[in-house]
Amino acid sequence: MINGSGINLTPFNALTKAIQPHLDVSLHAYANTAFADRPGSRASIGAYIVTAASLPLIWKTKKQPLVTLSTTEAEFINLTPYGSSLVWINNILTEAGHP
Numbered sequence: 001m002i003n004g005s006g007i008n009l010t011p012f013n014a015l016t017k018a019i020q021p022h023l024d025v026s027l028h029a030y031a032n033t034a035f036a037d038r039p040g041s042r043a044s045i046g047a048y049i050v051t052a053a054s055l056p057l058i059w060k061t062k063k064q065p066l067v068t069l070s071t072t073e074a075e076f077i078n079l080t081p082y083g084s085s086l087v088w089i090n091n092i093l094t095e096a097g098h099p
Helices: 010-022 070-094
Strands: 027-034 047-050 054-061
Touching: 027 070, 047 070, 054 070
Parallel strands: none
Antiparallel strands: 027 047, 047 054
16 A cells, blocks of 8 residues: 555554554654753754654754754744654654554
8 A cells, every 4th residue: 555655554554453452653752952052152952752652763963053042942943843753753653544
């Protein structure tokens, strides 16, 4: 079976149907930002991880491209790619037949 995005989900669906009763595919996501912790540049570091079935699917740590004036601003800048990744993984799981 090939879905609308051209990904062949047949092996994935066969595997998940075999272990479906024992598999918790709920998404868990965590994000954090270290505000202005680099003394030379005063840039913040942002990190996030998205897991499903207790396995990491996407993770990233990156120096933010601009200097922020508050912790809140640094956190919001980090939440944009975090939210995009979460939506993307959720769409893939939904297309594969998981709630």
